[in-house]
Amino acid sequence: MQKIFSGPASGTGAMAEWHGSGRAGAAKMIITESVVPSKVSVKVDWLKPFEAHNLNEFRIYAQGGESKVVWSIQASNLYVMKVIGIFVNMESAFGKHMGSGLKNLKSVDEKTTP
Numbered sequence: 001m002q003k004i005f006s007g008p009a010s011g012t013g014a015m016a017e018w019h020g021s022g023r024a025g026a027a028k029m030i031i032t033e034s035v036v037p038s039k040v041s042v043k044v045d046w047l048k049p050f051e052a053h054n055l056n057e058f059r060i061y062a063q064g065g066e067s068k069v070v071w072s073i074q075a076s077n078l079y080v081m082k083v084i085g086i087f088v089n090m091e092s093a094f095g096k097h098m099g100s101g102l103k104n105l106k107s108v109d110e111k112t113t114p
Contacts, residue, residue, distance in 0.1 A: 001019070001021075002020070003016065003017070003018045005017075007030070010031075011036075012034045013030065015030040017029075025047070025049045026046070026047040027045060029044040030043050032055075038059065038060050040058045041058075042055070042057075042058075053075075054073055054075040055075075058071050059072075067109075069105065071098055071101070073098075
């Protein structure tokens with residue numbers, strides 16, 4: 001998979017693009033809002049396997065010595081996704097994707113937090 005990073009290293013304007021085969025597809029994502037330490041919004045524009053435009057929002061809530069992260073997604077419900085939804089439980093499949101993403105976020109945080 002080819003990855004390209006541009007813009008600032010972090011915060012609003014940081015951008016990542018990737019081009020891969022199979023499920024990886026091709027997309028560009030940019031941080032559109034960063035409010036330290038409580039919120040990050042990320043716009044994702046998919047090109048492959050089909051065109052789609054999503055807005056991901058991560059809200060971070062301090063809870064004692066830990067943090068709670070709430071990940072919400074605003075996504076277009078394309079015709080193709082509706083057809084796939086007949087055969088695949090999209091909520092279950094997407095829930096697994098989000099669970100995996102949150103686990104990865106936790107792992108990165110635990111490695112970087114002193």
